[in-house]
Amino acid sequence: MSLTAAATPVSAQRRISFKPALVWLHRWAGLTLGLLFVLMGLSGALLVFEHDIDAALNPHLFHSATACAAPLGVDAAAQAVQAQWTKAKVGGVFLPRHEGGSLRVTFKAPGMETGEAMLDACTGALLGSRDRSAIGLGAQYWMPMVQTWHLNMFQGKSGRLAQGYIGAAIALLLAVGLYLAWPLKRQWRRALRIKLNQSAYRSHYDLHRSIGLLAALPLLLLALTGFYNGLPEVVGGMVARIADVGAERRSIARPALKKDESAISWGEAQAIAAPYLQGGATMAGISRQPDKGLYIARLVRADDWQRTGTLRIYIDMRSGKVLEAIDPLSGKAGDRFLAALFPLHSGQLGGTAVKWLLALAGLLPALFFITGITTWRLRRKK
Known part of the structure; x- marks a missing residue:
């Protein structure tokens, strides 16, 4: 017997064993990651409409009580919060998103690590406040809790990193499932057909496979963009290997501002960023980072992909010099x-129809998890 003839059965055996190995991987990855996938999907479906749901649950936080021609200045908004919490360190002032909306101020204070205060945009009166990292039964905590779970599972920075790796693992789970479900000889009509008047096993299998084929690509997109949200530096480095990417923006910084060192005010930072309000751009808000010696103004372009703005102006807190404008x-x-x-992941890019499609996609992991388990159990019985 020649060496070639002897090697052929081994090669064939390897090809035959390849698919069962992928079936095993898909099954056990689904059983171990499935519940996380379900919770990510359900929370993501809610977060597509985060602002709308939050405003409906807490209308008193998102609407100013009085009407005026122009909102309060950012200086006055920061001072209003520090009058309420004398030891507060204001981190950001965000302007109303719509006419009649409230001012939003983020801050840190004793006992409130991620404080958020809503102010009347005309008078600066406090409409309400909450700690976005708190867990509570009140309606004001519901959407922040959903967002915190979706971002980091209540585990801070380490949880966010874990979410990035979970996104990559879910993408692998979906890719293996797509490979296993892909119809042979392009028999798409048969692959997408769901017959409910047959055995329970076959009906559940058809549901799992057919809807999986239809939804795999959108879910892969969500998983991979979730990978980016958790590990932006890793994904940025990967993209930089195949496409032109600008300088690393996270390195923009100045020495930390000392305790008694003078700095420009919130209002001055806003005025410095004002010349960039061209072509229909609007000011979304300003954040203050004394540990990096920076103010960062966020502007929303007329054609922006993100409601909080992608155009950012980095301003030196000491001199007021514009260090860089990132567009x-x-x-x-x-x-x-x-x-x-991120706009793709959160449904901000593409309009209302895309939001509803993403919300529907967020419900599908529950269907896959249930039909995956029932198919496996029914097959074992057979």
């Missing part, structure tokens, strides 16, 4: 690609 939508191909990932 990824007008940047290199890699910058535009990276700037699209």
Whole structure:
């Protein structure tokens, strides 16, 4: 017997054993990651409409009590919060998203690590406050809790990193499932057919496979963009290998502001960023980072992909000098690609129809988890 003839059965055996190995991987990855996938999907479906749901649950927080021609200045908004919490460190002031909306101020204070205060945009009166990391039964805590779970499972930075790796693992689970469900000889009509008047095993299998084929690509998109949200530096480095990407923006910083060192005010930072309000751009808000010696103004372009704005102006807190204006939508191909990932994941890119499609996609992991388990159990019985 020749060496070639002897090797052929081994090669064939390897090809035969390849698919069962993938079936095993898909089954046990689904059983171990399935519940997480379900919770990610359900929370993500809610977060597509996060602002609308939050405003409906807490109308007193999102609507100013009085009407006026122009909202309160950012200086006055920061001072209003510090009058309420004398030891507060204000981190950001965000302007109303719509006419008659409230001002939102983020801050840290003793006992409130991620404080959020809503102010009347005309008078600066406090409409309400909450700690976004708190767990509570009140309606004001519901959407922040959903968002915190979705971002980091209540585990802070380490949880966010874990979510990135979970997103990659779910993407692998979906890719293996898509490979296993892919119809041979392009028999798509048969692959997408769901016959409920047959054995329970076959009906459950058809549901799992057919809907999986239809939904695999949108769910893969959500999993991979979730991978980016948890590990932006890793994904940014990967994209930089194949496309042009601008300089690393997280490195922009100045020495930390000392305790008694003078700095420009919130209002001055707003005025410095004002010349960039061109072509229909609006001011979304300003954040203050004394540990990096920076103010960062966030502007929303008329054609922006993100409701909180992608155009950012970095301002030196000491001198008021504009260090850099970051506009990824007008940047290199890699910058535009990276700037699209979060809006794609959150449903901000594409309009209302895309939001509803993403919300529906967020419900499907529950269907796959249930039909996956029932198919497995019914097959074992057979």
